[in-house]
Amino acid sequence: MSEKTCAACDYPLDDNAIKVTIGNRVVEVCCEECAQKLREAGKEH
Structure with missing residues (x-):
């Protein structure tokens, strides 16, 4: 199973x-x- 990471900085999520x-x-x-x-x-798009 792959570890989930932050969508912004790739830090491992808990x-x-x-x-x-x-x-x-x-x-x-x-x-x-x-x-x-x-x-x-997201507002910029």
Whole structure:
């Protein structure tokens, strides 16, 4: 089984992963800082 990693920084995820919706996709990130980066990147498109 492959290990899940943060969609923003590739850090290994644990049980505290944060789910972020970008467009019509849901991705998991390791922290609120990465979640904010992805939310802002998603607004640009």
